[in-house]
Amino acid sequence: MSRLIWLIVNPHSGGGRGMRRLPDAERALTALGLEHRTHCTTSLEHGRELAQEGADEGALVVTLSGDGLIGAVAAVLADRDDALLGILPGGRGNDLARTLGIPLDDVAAACAVLRDGVARPLDLGRVGDRSFVGIASLGFDSDANRIANEAPSWLGRGVYAYGALRALAAWHPARFDLEIDGAPPRSVTGYSVGTANNSAYGGGMYAAPHAKLDDGLLDVVAVRSMPKRRFLTQLLPRVFKGTHVELPEVEEARARSVRISADRPFVVYADGDPIGATPVVISVRPHALRVMAPAA
Structure with a gap:
């Protein structure tokens, strides 16, 4: 994986867990040779806007958050033919990461999935215009x-x-x-x-x-x-x-x-x-x- 990592962090996810993990994530991405830019959200809507910007840049959009922000970002990426999402666990539940087999408590190992993992299809549920x-x-x-x-x-x-x-x-x-x-x-x-x-x-x-x-x-x-x-x-x-x-x-x-x-x-x-x-x-x-x- 050589694409730019567009890292979207929810500062409030999991009682601040995402922000506490951010320094380790940035160090791990650098050690893996993955260029990255970090962006902190102020709301789910802001997270959607950041995801759109990252996709427009041709970057791999990655969330460091819980499942709420993942759902918001996934809805934006789903409108694109080349949609690809990366996940670093940063919430309290982290249930999507758990099901996918992404390491929950080893930040470096989770980051390595962005370089060495595989892309697999993902369905989205929908309630009205929300995913x-x-x-x-x-x-x-x-x-x-x-x-x-x-x-x-x-x-x-x-x-x-x-x-x-x-x-x-x-x-x-x-x-x-x-x-x-x-x-x-x-x-x-x-x-x-x-x-x-x-x-x-x-x-x-x-x-x-x-x-x-x-x-x-x-x-x-x-x-x-x-x-x-x-x-x-x-x-x-x-x-x-x-x-x-x-x-x-x-x-x-x-x-x-x-x-x-x-x-x-x-x-x-x-x-x-x-x-x-x-x-x-x-x-x-x-x-x-x-x-x-x-x-x-």
């Missing part, structure tokens, strides 16, 4: 995400468990109406509905263990009603291995597009950020761009 790389979900997840985003940064990855526990205490079942690929609507009463491009979210929670990044489909995972104690002691611990889908209250389906409404309003979250609201249509854009990943 996401991971899992778009609503219901219980809406409350848990909101609480986690408001939590103090010193909790680190613990914000996800904190958000889930706080949300569970106040949760009341909701009814979700799903229309999958134009089929007649069906109702699910319970906790949440997720539409997954990636298998993981929330820092290693495998909410959709069978989802693939490049199969042109979204995995739809719905969690039906169960007692809160069962949700806490049986379902949540299993999510970290993806075995929760074996429980009778969990349903899976695959779709190119799904329309979701609910009996009360919910904000839809994806890649850790609000991306829409019910009623919502969530779809997939197959092989929207390519992403650098470790060679097999």
Whole structure:
């Protein structure tokens, strides 16, 4: 890889983790012989603008951030025929990097993927005119995400468990109406509905263990009603291995597009950020761009 590295850093990602890793990343890129320019974002919109500038320069656009900025940058690059994205983990969750096999805690090794890795296709999920790389979900997840985003940064990855526990205490079942690929609507009463491009979210929670990044489909995972104690002691611990889908209250389906409404309003979250609201249509854009990943 001889292209200029256009490094986009989110200073606030992961409680400042991206900025703390930046000096090591810059040293590693220099040691690898990779020319680079560093740009810090002030917002997701600014990140999109920086990605456009980097692509116009013919550079390899690389994020040092969490999945939220990755999704914003990927949406810009997807409009280009030569779209190629590089990822350096710099957030709290880093779920896309985790799934791709990019080293999470070895900055130099992650940088080496930019030189020695391979380009592989990546689908993008879409909510309206917004794109996401991971899992778009609503219901219980809406409350848990909101609480986690408001939590103090010193909790680190613990914000996800904190958000889930706080949300569970106040949760009341909701009814979700799903229309999958134009089929007649069906109702699910319970906790949440997720539409997954990636298998993981929330820092290693495998909410959709069978989802693939490049199969042109979204995995739809719905969690039906169960007692809160069962949700806490049986379902949540299993999510970290993806075995929760074996429980009778969990349903899976695959779709190119799904329309979701609910009996009360919910904000839809994806890649850790609000991306829409019910009623919502969530779809997939197959092989929207390519992403650098470790060679097999």
